[in-house]
Amino acid sequence: xxxxxxxxxxxxxxxxxxxxxxxxxxxxxxxxxxxxxxxxxxxxxxxxxxxxxxxxxxxxxxxxxxxxxxxxxxxxxxxxxxxxxxxxxxxxxxxxxxxxxxxxxxxxxxxxxxxxxxxxxxxxxxxxxxxxxxxxxxxxxxxxxxxxxxxxxxxxxxxxxxxxxxxxxxxxxxxxxxxxxxxxxxxxxxxxxxxxxxxxxxxxxxxxxxxxxxxxxxxxxxxxxxxxxxxxxxxxxxxxxxxxxxxxxxxxxxxxxxxxxxxxxxxxxxxxxxxxxxxxxxxxxxxxxxxxxxxxxxxxxxxxxxxxxxxxxxxxxxxxxxxxxxxxxxxxxxxxxxxxxxxxxxxxxxxxxxxxxxxxxxxxxxxxxxxxxxxxxxxxxxxxxxxxxxxxxxxxxxxxxxxxxxxxxxxxxxxxxxxxxxxxxxxxxxxxxxxxxxxxxxxxxxxxxxxxxxxxxxxxxxxxxxxxxxxxxxxxxxxxxxxxxxxxxxxxxxxxxxxxxxxxxxxxxxxxxxxxxxxxxxxxxxxxxxxxxxxxxxxxxxxxxxxxxxxxxxxxxxxxxxxxxxxxxxxxxxxxxxxxxxxxxxxxxxxxxxxxxxxxxxxxxxxxxxxxxxxxxxxxxxxxxxxxxxxxxxxxxxxxxxxxxxxxxxxxxxxxxxxxxxxx
Amino acid sequence: xxxxxxxxxxxxxxxxxxxxxxxxxxxxxxxxxxxxxxxxxxxxxxxxxxxxxxxxxxxxxxxxxxxxxxxxxxxxxxxxxxxxxxxxxxxxxxxxxxxxxxxxxxxxxxxxxxxxxxxxxxxxxxxxxxxxxxxxxxxxxxxxxxxxxxxxxxxxxxxxxxxxxxxxxxxxxxxxxxxxxxxxxxxxxxxxxxxxxxxxxxxxxxxxxxxxxxxxxxxxxxxxxxxxxxxxxxxxxxxxxxxxxxxxxxxxxxxxxxxxxxx
Numbered sequence: 001x002x003x004x005x006x007x008x009x010x011x012x013x014x015x016x017x018x019x020x021x022x023x024x025x026x027x028x029x030x031x032x033x034x035x036x037x038x039x040x041x042x043x044x045x046x047x048x049x050x051x052x053x054x055x056x057x058x059x060x061x062x063x064x065x066x067x068x069x070x071x072x073x074x075x076x077x078x079x080x081x082x083x084x085x086x087x088x089x090x091x092x093x094x095x096x097x098x099x100x101x102x103x104x105x106x107x108x109x110x111x112x113x114x115x116x117x118x119x120x121x122x123x124x125x126x127x128x129x130x131x132x133x134x135x136x137x138x139x140x141x142x143x144x145x146x147x148x149x150x151x152x153x154x155x156x157x158x159x160x161x162x163x164x165x166x167x168x169x170x171x172x173x174x175x176x177x178x179x180x181x182x183x184x185x186x187x188x189x190x191x192x193x194x195x196x197x198x199x200x201x202x203x204x205x206x207x208x209x210x211x212x213x214x215x216x217x218x219x220x221x222x223x224x225x226x227x228x229x230x231x232x233x234x235x236x237x238x239x240x241x242x243x244x245x246x247x248x249x250x251x252x253x254x255x256x257x258x259x260x261x262x263x264x265x266x267x268x269x270x271x272x273x274x275x276x277x278x279x280x281x282x283x284x285x286x287x288x289x290x291x292x293x294x295x296x297x298x299x300x301x302x303x304x305x306x307x308x309x310x311x312x313x314x315x316x317x318x319x320x321x322x323x324x325x326x327x328x329x330x331x332x333x334x335x336x337x338x339x340x341x342x343x344x345x346x347x348x349x350x351x352x353x354x355x356x357x358x359x360x361x362x363x364x365x366x367x368x369x370x371x372x373x374x375x376x377x378x379x380x381x382x383x384x385x386x387x388x389x390x391x392x393x394x395x396x397x398x399x400x401x402x403x404x405x406x407x408x409x410x411x412x413x414x415x416x417x418x419x420x421x422x423x424x425x426x427x428x429x430x431x432x433x434x435x436x437x438x439x440x441x442x443x444x445x446x447x448x449x450x451x452x453x454x455x456x457x458x459x460x461x462x463x464x465x466x467x468x469x470x471x472x473x474x475x476x477x478x479x480x481x482x483x484x485x486x487x488x489x490x491x492x493x494x495x496x497x498x499x500x501x502x503x504x505x506x507x508x509x510x511x512x513x514x515x516x517x518x519x520x521x522x523x524x525x526x527x528x529x530x531x532x533x534x535x536x537x538x539x540x541x542x543x544x545x546x547x548x549x550x551x552x553x554x555x556x557x558x559x560x561x562x563x564x565x566x567x568x569x570x571x572x573x574x575x576x577x578x579x580x581x582x583x584x585x586x587x588x589x590x591x592x593x594x595x596x597x598x599x600x601x602x603x604x605x606x607x608x609x610x611x612x613x614x615x616x617x618x619x620x621x622x623x624x625x626x627x628x629x630x631x632x633x634x635x636x637x638x639x640x641x642x643x644x645x646x647x648x649x650x651x652x653x654x655x656x657x658x659x660x661x662x663x664x
Numbered sequence: 665x666x667x668x669x670x671x672x673x674x675x676x677x678x679x680x681x682x683x684x685x686x687x688x689x690x691x692x693x694x695x696x697x698x699x700x701x702x703x704x705x706x707x708x709x710x711x712x713x714x715x716x717x718x719x720x721x722x723x724x725x726x727x728x729x730x731x732x733x734x735x736x737x738x739x740x741x742x743x744x745x746x747x748x749x750x751x752x753x754x755x756x757x758x759x760x761x762x763x764x765x766x767x768x769x770x771x772x773x774x775x776x777x778x779x780x781x782x783x784x785x786x787x788x789x790x791x792x793x794x795x796x797x798x799x800x801x802x803x804x805x806x807x808x809x810x811x812x813x814x815x816x817x818x819x820x821x822x823x824x825x826x827x828x829x830x831x832x833x834x835x836x837x838x839x840x841x842x843x844x845x846x847x848x849x850x851x852x853x854x855x856x857x858x859x860x861x862x863x864x865x866x867x868x869x870x871x872x873x874x875x876x877x878x879x880x881x882x883x884x885x886x887x888x889x890x891x892x893x894x895x896x897x898x899x900x901x902x903x904x905x906x907x908x909x910x911x912x913x914x915x916x917x918x919x920x921x922x923x924x925x926x927x
Binding site: 342344465467 | 851
């Protein structure tokens with residue numbers, strides 16, 4: 001028989017306001033096994049913990065029930081308290097009478113009754129608790145960063161700087177991400193490439209960093225400290241270690257009509273290409289969808305001109321297997337498709353462009369060598385209309401847009417408007433907005449400069465229609481402050497398209513068993529207090545895969561994620577959770593039901609010799625759980641048809657006892 | 665396939681071609697349009713005043729009458745369709761309104777909102793199928809550049825109509841393609857022609873209509889098709905540079921049942 005102590009917490013007025021804590025302590029005193037019961041204002045405080053320790057010693061307690069807040073909050077605290085008093089920490093149970101009781105009830109009587117029932121269930125469970133000893137698992141001291149944009153780059157550099165090896169997996173042929181496509185950065189207007197490319201070079205030169213470019217994560221197995229990852233290195237038909245990046249093949253390739261994705265399809269590249277001059281790694285890639293040699297077997301020009309002999313048409317996809325202690329998701333974002341926003345005529349006119357296309361049009365390395373020219377006729381536009389919130393903050397159009405604010409558009413539009421007026425003072429620039437949102441260091445000052453010094457026409461209101469007429473774009477919009485309708489004859493319309501997580505994020509989240517929100521942004525472990533960790537242990541979040549962010553914020557978060565990874569990799573061993581499944585081999589018939597439902601691949605089968613009647617033996621196939629891989633989810637215990645599977649700390653008998661106590 | 669059919673007043677007077685060819689083409693497509701007995705005018709506009717019940721009764725009677733014909737009511741005029749569909753929506757979603765309407769109806773004639781109301785174009789797309797429409801084409805319209813004009817009533821309000829995406833509709837373009845012609849996409853195809861405002865402010869209506877016809881013409885269209893008699897009236901009255909015909913006429917031409925080939 002256990003000797004159980006019950007400790008009811010007031011949590012100030014959080015619990016005591018709707019639950020009669022004294023009545024709860026009193027009622028639970030007479031439960032089976034309970035030898036001590038008390039209440040206190042703040043059980044988690046130093047003084048409260050002392051009460052528990054004293055009681056354990058004085059009453060020789062073998063089990064403890066704390067009626068308090070959610071176990072997610074203070075289970076660890078009270079387990080440590082019990083341990084300090086010499087009790088096995090797994091002999092402590094929490095009855096959640098705050099989140100699941102006092103906070104959701106208004107009536108004192110109902111609240112008190114429910115608290116008693118919850119406490120009773122916890123007591124019933126502790127009666128069946130057994131001491132558990134956690135195991136230890138080693139930590140693989142290597143990190144994986146998925147995504148090589150500025151977020152992935154910063155995280156990798158910081159981890160490498162602390163002395164741990166890092167691998168970056170990037171699906172494109174080069175790292176750099178969206179920032180490499182951007183012209184200038186707000187609010188300082190320094191050139192994006194000038195501050196990004198040195199970092200890319202640092203990555204390439206850092207001994208602790210390996211870059212797997214043109215590669216994708218294919219499979220993730222294992223758990224915190226011991227992830228086993230398969231990476232698919234896609235065939236680029238160029239030997240990476242031989243290619244010198246001279247670029248001759250990209251000049252000689254006869255297939256000239258491939259839309260250049262780096263310039264968003266506004267010009268063409270060859271079938272063999274290097275995305276941009278400062279690409280890292282600076283090696284060529286052959287686009288198998290367009291290469292004549294790979295499609296028909298006739299051509300081979302690039303191989304002929306390559307003095308290094310790097311071209312290899314027979315290259316195959318390669319699978320690399322590697323162990324990691326921690327994984328960082330840095331999968332980034334994309335602007336949404338504007339196919340469903342035809343009121344802005346994006347698909348009808350070449351002169352209606354997105355803001356990212358505008359970045360390329362003003363970039364010296366872009367399709368117009370930095371001259372702002374209309375895509376349709378190459379003429380200089382004299383009237384430019386910027387439309388903000390295209391698909392953002394669009395609760396009414398959730399079927400095609402996003403409900404959230406994309407956060408970065410107000411600032412980059414102010415930047416575009418200002419730079420246009422600075423470089424081309426003969427241009428009239430209009431910006432249509434719902435609200436101008438510029439919180440951030442030196443952000444509002446920047447926007448005010450666009451309005452006051454550069455004479456950009458900021459108009460509160462939305463554009464209703466863009467209608468191409470001849471070589472003009474007729475823009476119909478409302479001015480909400482003047483309360484009138486505007487008709488503007490524009491030469492160029494720039495749409496600030498909402499941003500959304502990269503499409504690959506969902507499959508990566510599935511592989512990592514990391515959770516996502518309804519918009520496919522990764523969910524953080526706690527929105528305020530654990531913003532760079534995923535709820536899945538060992539998985540960390542960097543950059544816009546967690547939510548819309550500008551570059552300064554992305555870099556801060558990337559470094560924060562790196563700090564968390566370093567903290568993990570610095571440990572030699574991790575304490576593992578002893579609440580794992582185990583099979584009763586005598587009851588198991590080896591049917592595989594449990595292995596089929598196990599999301600972690602923790603269950604395998606072994607052939608075991610059993611003693612049978614009349615001194616005979618028999619070999620039977622039975623389930624065997626790898627306690628290091630098992631996460632204690634309990635799926636197998638439900639699936640097992642013979643009841644052989646059970647979960648330490650949550651045994652079927654304990655759950656039934658809880659239910660019985662509730663129904664009593 | 666047997667469905668109830670609500671032609672509407674204009675189709676008996678000014679817009680006879682819309683009606684006549686809708687019936688002819690339906691015959692070819694093996695759809696039997698059963699005209700609702702003693703139908704009355706839909707009211708012409710779906711009034712948004714809360715206590716207007718009387719003007720909606722004729723719509724409800726037509727919806728109720730469709731029970732005899734597989735519970736499907738087909739309309740062809742955009743305006744009738746808009747009024748009847750919005751009335752049906754109100755019957756389904758506004759219990760108080762439904763109760764008041766049913767109080768006007770005779771005993772046993774209460775309407776429960778279960779009739780499916782389809783525009784003729786939806787009938788073609790969803791029930792007949794455009795591939796089956798294409799099979800009946802005798803005179804291919806290949807080479808003809810046709811601008812579909814939706815106006816506003818066919819698509820809006822989208823939360824009720826669900827005809828097609830109000831900003832990027834394809835239902836008429838897909839029909840034009842099925843008939844062998846080439847659809848022309850132009851920016852004003854889902855803008856208003858001015859509608860009834862033409863009665864008290866004809867200049868405004870002219871301004872709206874010009875925008876539409878000019879946009880279609882400048883995009884290279886030879887012809888505008890519409891499903892709305894009022895749109896056709898406004899576009900023509902305000903001097904469209906290209907002919908404006910009903911979509912049913914275009915279909916009849918492709919099916920080889922058009923009586924006068926001038927249009």
